[in-house]
Amino acid sequence: MIKELKRVVITGMGAITPLGNTVNEFWNNIIAGRSGVRLITKFDSTHFKTKIAAEVKDFNATDYFERNEARKYDLFTQYAIAAADEAINNAGINFEMLNKNKIGVIWGSGNGGIQTFQDQVEEFVKGNRQPRFNPYFIPKIIADIPSGAISIRYGLRGLNFSTVSACASSNNAIIDACNYIRLGKADMIITGGSEAPINESSIGGFNASKALSTNNEDPKGASMPFDVKRDGFVLGEGAGALIVESLECAIKRGATILAEIVGxxxxxxxxxxxxxxxxxxxxxxxxxxxxxxxxxxxxxxxxxxxxxxxxxxxxxxxxxxxxxxxxxxxxxxxxxxxxxxxxxxxxxxxxxxxxxxxxxxxxxxxxxxxxxxxxxxxxxxxxxxxxxxxxxxxxxxxxxxxxxxxxxxxxxxxxxxxxx
Incomplete structure (x- = not known):
């Protein structure tokens, strides 16, 4: 017997971005037409062709984690958890009232913990190639850790994995979430994506592929999509999270429905x-x-x-x-x-x-x-x-x-x- 596909809706959102660390702050700046691009502050870009990026501002990990817990996570995972927390609060979810076995997490990232990888390899080389790797090195760099960390944080035992398709990663995560809910494999999924790639490795690599803007004299005006004078993209960082659930689940728990995913x-x-x-x-x-x-x-x-x-x-x-x-x-x-x-x-x-x-x-x-x-x-x-x-x-x-x-x-x- 063929089951009827379930309708899928969005009931919560969270964001950590170059234009604000909540959805409302981000949206207000977007509507106002403000740019989040500035000169790079995360490292000394003197010798790089590109000296600009869209960095997240005023993010403090200890606002979201105990200090010892924060050390376990690369910045891309910290961003992910912070965005997921906002989305969960925004959706008004009480997990104790729901079946946690039917709630999953699907998360996307193209680069994973690239800052941790760079830092640890540098330490290895500086230490005369003596193996002094952090015990959290592997879980900090692999792309699937945000989905695991979010599920552990809230005790969610449904489907759990990561999507990696470069710049399409988080859209692919949302698509997977939508389709698994349509099929009845989950009632609710926390989904989205995160990146923290503003470092020497990323800027240097993208410069080598001639992908980045080098309009360092005008950071706010450097990203000019569709313009005949465009000269490359500006690297950004941050995270976004959605609460995606079946229409039936959303109605049952009295959720505010923000939009429907139909295609x-x-x-x-x-x-x-x-x-x-x-x-x-x-x-x-x-x-x-x-x-x-x-x-x-x-x-x-x-x-x-x-x-x-x-x-x-x-x-x-x-x-x-x-x-x-x-x-x-x-x-x-x-x-x-x-x-x-x-x-x-x-x-x-x-x-x-x-x-x-x-x-x-x-x-x-x-x-x-x-x-x-x-x-x-x-x-x-x-x-x-x-x-x-x-x-x-x-x-x-x-x-x-x-x-x-x-x-x-x-x-x-x-x-x-x-x-x-």
Whole structure:
């Protein structure tokens, strides 16, 4: 007997970002069009081509953990737990009233504990290659530890794992969470992603691949998605968390439903290790897959939060794909919020999903800042939401994320309506 798929809703959100360490602070800065990009403070960037990044500010681990517990976790795990705590509180969850065997955690990260890895290898070399590794070295660096740590913190015994698909990691985590709930494998899942990659290894590596902006003279204006003058992305860090549950579970516990997940799309560029397909083939297929899953036509999408990292090839290929799917839609808003947050790599998808949820709930679409001259072929095809927030009723929002390796992950969210 084939079971009917369950409807899936979002009931809680949490965020640690370059623009604020709560969802409300983050959203208020996004709506105001502020940039979180500054000169790097986490290390001496004197000899690096890129000297700017979107760092998290004023994060104190001891606000969330005892000092001894905090030592067990790399910063990317600390960010994850902090965001999850906010999402759980936001959702009004009392785990003692729920079946913990049916509550899971799925978490995404592209880099894992890269700071810990760098620090420990440096210590190894400085110590004349004598093995003095921290006993927590392995659990601090592997990408699955946030999902395990969150489950341990709250005693959650449902499905538990991590997704790694570079910059698509957290969108893939949300997609997996959605599908497992649809199938009845879990009632509720804490999902999202986190990254803490602002160090010498990441900046140096991305510089070597010519991916980063080197507009060090104007940090706040460096990320300019879709602009003809764009010169690369700005590295960011942080975490986002969602509480995703079945509609039945949410109604039963009297939860406030923030939005519904109605479509998930996945594909691959099958083209290049780091470059996107020049015609956006994977992005095109992923968006079509999401629309088919949602059971809607392209004309029903009101807002796309684009992947739009501010790289030449990536932005152009995404615009080609959007044009193939949507044709000419000057009534449809496209937003590129990495212009403000920088690129949070594996955490980008969930942070931008939070933005989509807020846009749906508040009927406000955040601006794309810094962009003044959109690629000429596309400038009249869509509303790029340039410069300032726009008021608009959003019934359906799409969130695109793409990762090195050709990974494509698309989410479609809908304004919750309890009569369908």
């Amino acid at each position: 998930t799309g996945m594909a691959a560029d099958a083209y290049h290790l780091t470059g996107t397909h020049p015609d956006g083939e994977g992005a095109y297929l992923g968006m079509l897959d999401g629309l088919e899953d949602a059971g809607i036509g392209a004309s029903e999408i009101d807002y796309i939060n684009a992947h739009a990292t501010s790289t030449h090839m990536g932005d152009e290929s995404e615009l080609k794909a959007i044009s193939r799917v949507f044709g000419q839609r000057p009534d449809m808003n496209i937003g590129a919020t990495k212009s403000m947050t920088g690129h949070l790599l594996g955490a980008a998808g969930v942070i931008e999903t939070i933005i989509c949820v807020k846009a749906i709930r508040e009927s406000r679409i955040p601006p794309t800042i810094n962009t003044s001259e959109v690629e000429h072929e596309y400038s009249d095809k869509f509303n790029f939401t340039l410069g300032k927030t726009q008021e608009k009723v959003v019934r359906y929002a799409m969130n695109n994320t793409f990762g090195f390796g050709g990974h494509i992950a698309t989410l479609i969210l809908k304004k919750y309506e309890n009569d369908n």
